[in-house]
Amino acid sequence: MIEFKLPSLGADMDDGTLLEWKVGVGDTVTKGQVIAVVDTAKAAVDVECWTPGTVHELVAEVGQKMPVGTVMAILSESGEKVGACGTAAVSPAAPTARRMISPAARKHAEKRGIDLDAVVGSGPNGAVTLDDVENAAAQPAPVTAPKPAATPDKSAEMRKAIAAAMARSKREIPHYYVAEEISLAKALAWLQAENLRRPMAERLLPAAVLLKAVAVALAHYPELNGFFRDGSFAPAAKINLGVAISLRQGGLIAPALLDAGARNVTQIMQGLMNLVKRTRAGSLKSSEMSEATITVTNLGDQGSQLVFGVIYPPQVALVGFGRVAERPWGDAEGGLKALPVVTATLAADHRVSDGHRGALFLRELAELLQHPEELEGLEK
Amino acid sequence: MTRKLSYREAMREAMHEALTNDSRVFLMGEDVGRYGGTYAFSKGFLEEFGPERIRDTPLSELGFVGAGIGASLGGLRPIVEVMTVNFSLLALDQIVNSAALLRHMSGGQFSVPLVIRMCTGAGRQLAAQHSHSLEGWYAHIPGIKVLAPATIEDARGMLAPALADPDPVVIFEHCGLFNTEGELPDKWDVDISSAKVRREGKHVAFVTYGGSLPKALAAAETLAADGIEAEVLDLRVLRPLDTVAIAAAVAKCHRVVVVDENWKSGGLAAEVVARIMEHAFYELDAPVARVCAEEVPIPYAKHMEDAALPQPGKIVAAVKEMLG
Numbered sequence: 236m237i238e239f240k241l242p243s244l245g246a247d248m249d250d251g252t253l254l255e256w257k258v259g260v261g262d263t264v265t266k267g268q269v270i271a272v273v274d275t276a277k278a279a280v281d282v283e284c285w286t287p288g289t290v291h292e293l294v295a296e297v298g299q300k301m302p303v304g305t306v307m308a309i310l311s312e313s314g315e316k317v318g319a320c321g322t323a324a325v326s327p328a329a330p331t332a333r334r335m336i337s338p339a340a341r342k343h344a345e346k347r348g349i350d351l352d353a354v355v356g357s358g359p360n361g362a363v364t365l366d367d368v369e370n371a372a373a374q375p376a377p378v379t380a381p382k383p384a385a386t387p388d389k390s391a392e393m394r395k396a397i398a399a400a401m402a403r404s405k406r407e408i409p410h411y412y413v414a415e416e417i418s419l420a421k422a423l424a425w426l427q428a429e430n431l432r433r434p435m436a437e438r439l440l441p442a443a444v445l446l447k448a449v450a451v452a453l454a455h456y457p458e459l460n461g462f463f464r465d466g467s468f469a470p471a472a473k474i475n476l477g478v479a480i481s482l483r484q485g486g487l488i489a490p491a492l493l494d495a496g497a498r499n500v501t502q503i504m505q506g507l508m509n510l511v512k513r514t515r516a517g518s519l520k521s522s523e524m525s526e527a528t529i530t531v532t533n534l535g536d537q538g539s540q541l542v543f544g545v546i547y548p549p550q551v552a553l554v555g556f557g558r559v560a561e562r563p564w565g566d567a568e569g570g571l572k573a574l575p576v577v578t579a580t581l582a583a584d585h586r587v588s589d590g591h592r593g594a595l596f597l598r599e600l601a602e603l604l605q606h607p608e609e610l611e612g613l614e615k
Numbered sequence: 616m617t618r619k620l621s622y623r624e625a626m627r628e629a630m631h632e633a634l635t636n637d638s639r640v641f642l643m644g645e646d647v648g649r650y651g652g653t654y655a656f657s658k659g660f661l662e663e664f665g666p667e668r669i670r671d672t673p674l675s676e677l678g679f680v681g682a683g684i685g686a687s688l689g690g691l692r693p694i695v696e697v698m699t700v701n702f703s704l705l706a707l708d709q710i711v712n713s714a715a716l717l718r719h720m721s722g723g724q725f726s727v728p729l730v731i732r733m734c735t736g737a738g739r740q741l742a743a744q745h746s747h748s749l750e751g752w753y754a755h756i757p758g759i760k761v762l763a764p765a766t767i768e769d770a771r772g773m774l775a776p777a778l779a780d781p782d783p784v785v786i787f788e789h790c791g792l793f794n795t796e797g798e799l800p801d802k803w804d805v806d807i808s809s810a811k812v813r814r815e816g817k818h819v820a821f822v823t824y825g826g827s828l829p830k831a832l833a834a835a836e837t838l839a840a841d842g843i844e845a846e847v848l849d850l851r852v853l854r855p856l857d858t859v860a861i862a863a864a865v866a867k868c869h870r871v872v873v874v875d876e877n878w879k880s881g882g883l884a885a886e887v888v889a890r891i892m893e894h895a896f897y898e899l900d901a902p903v904a905r906v907c908a909e910e911v912p913i914p915y916a917k918h919m920e921d922a923a924l925p926q927p928g929k930i931v932a933a934v935k936e937m938l939g
Contacts, residue, residue: 339869339900358901359939365869365900 237288237310241273241295243303244280244524246548247400251275252300253307262290264310269520271295271307276396277488278514282521288312305333335362344368393486404548408463409585412543415597417604418564420574425607441559442533443504445577447610448603449531449554450474450495450503456596458588459552459581460528468551468587473497477527477547478507480514489547490519491527500611534558541578551584552593554600617798625771625799626788627656630694633778634664637692640778641668643679644696653698654734654793680706680731684714687729692778697733700749700787714783715758726781730774736789736826736876737924743912746920748876750787750825751883754853760784761854762807765828767797769851772805780807787853789826789876810857812864816846819934820864822887823874824850827925831874834930843934853883861887862895869900872933874925879907904933 241251251273258270269281270290288310295307336344336351340363344351347368354371356363422444430438453460453474461470474496477489492498492506513519530547533556540560544553557578564574579600581593603610620628633640642657642664648671651658661669672679676697683695697703703710710731717725737746754761762777762784764770770788777784784807813828814835821831828849835845848864850856865871871891873884884905891903909923 337869337900338897342897357939359936362901362939 236291237286237312238306239270239284239308239310241301241303241305241307242282242285242521242525244273244275244282244521245277245400246403247277247396248275248303248524250300250302251280253295253297254279255297256293257281258290258293260290260293264288264290267522273521275524276392277486278519278524279517280519280521280524282307284310286310286312335360337362337364339365340368344371347372390485397486400547401545404545408546408548408551410546410582411585411590411593412580412582413590413593413597414541414543414578414580415594415601416562416576416578417601418574419559419577419604420564422604422607423559423575429611437501437504439500439504440507442535443500443507444604444607444610445533445556446476446478446492446495446503446507446531447498447500448600449529450476450498451603451610452596452600453529454496455599456588456592458592459583459596461551461587462528462549463551463584463587464549468584471528473528475526475528477530477550478510479530479532480511482515488514488519488524489527489530489532490514490523491525493522493526529554532556541580543580544582546582546584551587553582555580555582617800619796620767620771620799621794621796622767622770622788623654623656623793625767626774627658629771629774630657631660633692633694633774634660634668637778639690639692640694641670641686641691642694642696643670643672643683645672645674645698647671647696652696654790656696676702676705677709680709681713683729683731684709684717684727687727687783688717688725693729694774694778695729695731697731699745699790700733700735701744701747703731703733704749710753710759710783710785711756715756718782719758727783728778728781729783730777730786731783732786732788734790735787736791737908737913737920738791738826740915740917740920741790742915746913748825748908750785750853751875751877751881751886753785753787754856754883754886756854758782759854760807760852762786763825763851763853764788765792765825765849765851766813767795767799768803769805771799772803773807776805776807787825791826792829795829807852808855808857809852810848810850810860812846812860813849814845814847816844817868818843818845819870819872819937820846820848820868821872821874821930822848822850822861822864824853825876827874827876830925830927831930833927834934837927837931838934843938845934850887856886856890858890858894861890862898865891865895866898869898870934870937871899871903872906872930872937873903874906874930876908876924878910879905880910882907901937904937906930906933 254274255272258264264270264284265287268284270284271282273280273282291311292309343365349368349371354363354367357367358364426439457470460474473494475491475493476495477491479487479489481487490510492510495503529550530553532542532544534542538558541557542555544555546553559575559577561573562576564572579597581597583593646653647657648661648669680695683693686693714727714729717727735750736748762773764773823831831847835847838845846864846868873887875884877883884907888903906925906929911923913923914920
């Protein structure tokens with residue numbers, strides 16, 4: 236039997252509310268199949284199954300709000316026989332995210348009108364005991380926080396989620412910053428030529444070229460692509476570019492353009508459009524929410540000249556692109572021209588990499604953007 | 616007024632009194648006569664009451680327990696002594712299929728006012744075949760009462776009401792208690808229907824009986840030094856269990872450790888825990904813990920036997936873990 240648990244869809248996610256089951260008991264599911272829609276503070280997310288199997292039991296109920304790690308469904312592995320009683324294998328009390336509150340503490344809290352959420356547990360494994368409730372009852376009544384409105388304020392929740400992740404980032408990650416001005420003259424000229432011969436639907440935006448260049452450069456800088464967890468860094472096998480997408484109602488999400496390293500510019504463009512569309516429609520997949528290995532923020536036409544980002548933990552780096560603008564540019568012959576220029580920045584985790592490597596990464600990025608025709612051909 | 620005597624003396628006095636006061640009472644078992652009892656409970660009885668009433672039997676538990684059932688059906692009040700609970704398995708058919716069922720199967724026409732006494736428990740290096748605690752099996756059977764006297768008072772006082780009971784009563788005497796001494800009051804308050812609190816406390820309740828009672832009391836003493844007040848509930852009667860007293864201990868202390876020498880799987884402690892779930896779940900402040908025998912045949916070697924049994928240190932450790 237396999238316990239399918241609510242995955243963490245990002246460092247800022249503590250819990251989720253089940254909106255919809257996409258499968259029923261007895262259905263066969265494949266790896267990557269969307270099996271449920273879960274509402275997080277940021278968006279409704281399509282949760283994918285990470286293993287093939289057969290749905291044996293749907294544990295979570297629609298509308299149920301649960302902490303990350305809660306068992307949502309029980310799957311049986313292919314070929315596994317499930318007894319009529321439904322307990323093929325009994326694992327002793329798997330730890331659940333449910334708070335441990337003793338029955339006596341619950342009863343007493345109810346009698347005294349104590350809010351158990353506000354009681355800190357002192358028993359084994361943090362269990363809330365009778366004494367804890369009595370101590371809480373002995374405290375002067377706290378000013379009761381306003382009850383959350385019946386319909387939670389989505390944008391306020393998102394702000395809270397962003398606040399939690401960004402505060403954690405600035406608290407835990409020693410950022411260093413480097414910046415590099417890059418001429419996009421050749422890249423934009425190539426784009427223009429490319430787009431002229433392409434039908435409207437297949438035309439490319441500068442963002443796709445920039446993302447491709449980042450993915451190619453990252454292949455040589457594994458210390459920028461991965462996760463810092465439990466005191467150590469683990470480089471990621473694939474390059475999943477988290478693309479910061481601002482939402483019309485405010486706030487932002489950085490879903491992953493999965494395996495960008497293996498896509499050419501055209502494919503990145505298609506993936507990006509698809510991602511933006513689904514982000515704004517609120518139908519992202521769970522892997523896109525949780526598997527970004529680095530974030531790229533691109534301010535675009537509306538932006539300022541440069542941006543120093545805040546790393547999204549547990550990632551270790553963030554690449555920023557400012558607005559592309561015509562600027563004076565000195566060439567090798569001592570001449571001065573007005574060229575389209577972008578300032579690329581890197582915010583990176585000093586626990587994992589040093590400024591020198593960060594600078595080399597930006598220089599490589601700049602160099603790659605001088606040969607855009609090669610980018611389209613490069614698949615890895 | 617009280618006077619000091621041993622568990623052995625208390626039990627001997629109780630039998631002596633029964634034999635003296637009621638001519639229907641007689642004692643039967645292996646070595647109860649000429650040898651004076653395997654544990655010297657009936658020393659001098661043969662000389663005093665004669666071979667008609669103090670009867671040595673062959674090594675045939677099935678036979679002499681059956682004879683006791685027949686005698687009780689015929690109007691006598693036999694006390695049948697079986698040397699240890701391990702040997703009583705030979706008599707299980709008589710006890711479970713006959714003694715416990717005759718009232719039911721005769722539609723109330725017959726009763727079996729039989730008392731069976733046997734030794735149980737470990738701790739004296741008598742090895743696996745003389746050391747097990749199977750009273751929990753007997754407590755499973757409707758139709759019999761199961762007693763476990765653990766104090767001088769109960770050893771002295773439980774036999775009379777057991778003999779007065781119209782149905783079979785099985786008395787389990789823990790072999791580790793025979794030499795314990797205590798004060799016996801002139802008048803004692805003993806019944807065969809209720810559990811009894813042996814020590815008052817409020818932080819944790821020990822539910823125990825028989826040979827584990829002194830261990831639980833010792834653990835309570837140790838814990839008292841740390842300011843933890845343990846209540847000790849002596850079950851005394853294993854069937855029918857005093858559920859009210861168990862629930863009251865849970866409601867008072869909110870934490871429970873069940874201590875007995877049974878193995879945990881399917882043991883009496885499991886039944887106690889189940890009743891707590893049924894009757895006192897909402898009073899619990901922590902999962903109920905059990906300190907029982909390890910799931911092995913009781914070893915012969917002293918250090919291994921000690922390790923296999925509940926000990927005060929294990930009980931204290933269980934409490935500490937529970938309190939976190």
